Amino acid sequence: MLTVIEVDRLNFSFGRGVLTQSVLKNITISIHQGEIVLITGPSGSGKTTFLTIIGGLRQAFYGSVIVLNQQLINSNEQTKIKVRQQIGYIFQQHNLLKSLTALQNVSMTLEMHNAMTERQRLDRAAEMLEAVGLGNRLDYKPEQLSGGQRQRVSIARALVGKPKIVLADEPTASLDKQSGYEAVSILKRLAKESQTTILLVTHDYRILDVADRVVELEDGIIKNS
Amino acid sequence: MNGMAWFYFPARLAWRQLVFDRTKLIAATSGVLFACVLVFMQLGFKDSLYASAASAPVKLSGDLFLMHKQSEAIWRPVKFKRSELMRALGNPAVAGVYPLYLGLAPFKNMETQVKRTLMVYGFDPDSQIFNVEGIKNKRIEMQLKDTVLFDEYSRPEFGPIRQLLDAGRNKTEINDYKITLIGTFRLGVSFAADGNVATSDLNFMRIFPNRNHSDIDLGVIKLHPGISVTQTQIELGNQLNEFINIFTYEELLQHEMDYWANMAPIGFIFGFGTIMGLVVGLVIVYQILFTDIANLRNEFATLKAMGYEHGYFIRVVFASAFFLAVLGFIPGYALSIGLYQLAESQIFMPMPMTFSKGATVFMFILSMCALAGFLAIRKLRVANPADMF
Ligand SMILES: Nc1ncnc2c1ncn2[C@@H]1O[C@H](COP(=O)(O)OP(=O)(O)O)[C@@H](O)[C@H]1O
């Protein structure tokens, strides 16, 4: 099976000198294509930090982090941008652009890929919104949508570019049980269809059953994998 | 990204973000509009000033003009000897020489009796040195004792002279000397004088008893047809006293405009006003863009996390600046046209809205917004995608 994320003895710390705080310690993990991996663990254990390093949002300096064949340790901006463009993000807060409609928000992912025409982009975005059950909300602005609907728009935005990897950081935290579970189920269904790898951080034990594997972080160390 | 998408996408996002918040859009546009109107008014007054400064010299008809080197402008001349002008007759190219006498004097409003200063032009009516219909037509009548022609374009404070003349009232005083108005002509006022009258050189001496024929303010030289003006200018330069300036027609106009642009504090004041307008606009646009970036920090960081490059956001900011420039300029331009007409009717000086003035101000406003965008871009650094999770 194809390995899309290969982390080897990753160490990461915040701060300098006496204030240095070691957040990730000797993390080693590999994740295959199409796998759905959940990361759990107490608050402050380094889950978010780990995710931002994988996503090319934060620079790490020690160990090895190979994502989609790109080494992210001591990488340059161009490498990180290249990795970011192949990853779909789902944030805890929906982080939609408030001046854009649902359809325009989803299209933003596709505007980076030049090959498509405007028509194709809008059609693809509309299909994607259809798939998350928002076919009748295409022209709504985020403020006109409920929390669960916004999160589904951001799922559509993350998936519409057919990313190899989806990273999600507590995507259900701001949702009620019902819409949280719905959102994750949709994510899982769509990801499985397209062999997308998912790395999802959560505290929410009700959604553990969607995972192929659950990894527990504690104090920057992986407990069982 | 290819050519069009390179700017089109960030510009479209900038536009959508601008129109999303109407209140902010109106505030920002008003700022640009304000700067725009301020600059238009400053430039309008300045151009009007320069144009009117040269209104009298523009109508002078002659080939070369003598002025004392210390004369800063026609309206504040340093006198020189008439004999100096006469010496020019020694050059065979010269067909005729004509002295012009100038003086500021109070003119009594026939209705209100209020006195107000205007410019008196005194010259030989036969000399034809003014290319003005109302003056040329009256050259016979001007020979009579104590007759004066009045400039219709003078400010209204001197009284409705036209109507008064039609009603048969034509007696008033200039410099406390009784004169008779025999008609009107059209010249135009300037910042130097609110009104003008023309009279014969003989009447001029009567109005100004302290003046005499031998001290003149400006000398007008006419050459024989077909003679090189610049050649004669050089020759006269060698023949005449060194304290005399010899100007061609164009040089005379330039000399008048330069006075207002450089010597008089007024040129500086308008330049200063223009810069202040732009600075105010700059601060407003910068403030708007800066807070905008701060408020949209999360959105920009989200886009960065999705893989958008830094350059994309720079283009978003510059596109916003561009839209604000255009959105503020259009109403600013329209409003300024109205204000120009209002000003024309109030100060009786021409204030035309020319294409080049519009283009100049637009370039100013565009540069102002671009600079504001440039300053605001530094704020983009706070949009850190690592803070998004
Ligand atoms: N930007 C930062 N600067 C300094 N310390 C940070 C920063 N972000 C997180 N930390 C610290 O790193 C540790 C791990 O944080 P985080 O990865 O957010 O944990 P989790 O997501 O598991 O709650 C925490 O102790 C936190 O205080």
Ligand SMILES: [Mg+2]
């Ligand atoms: Mg976290």
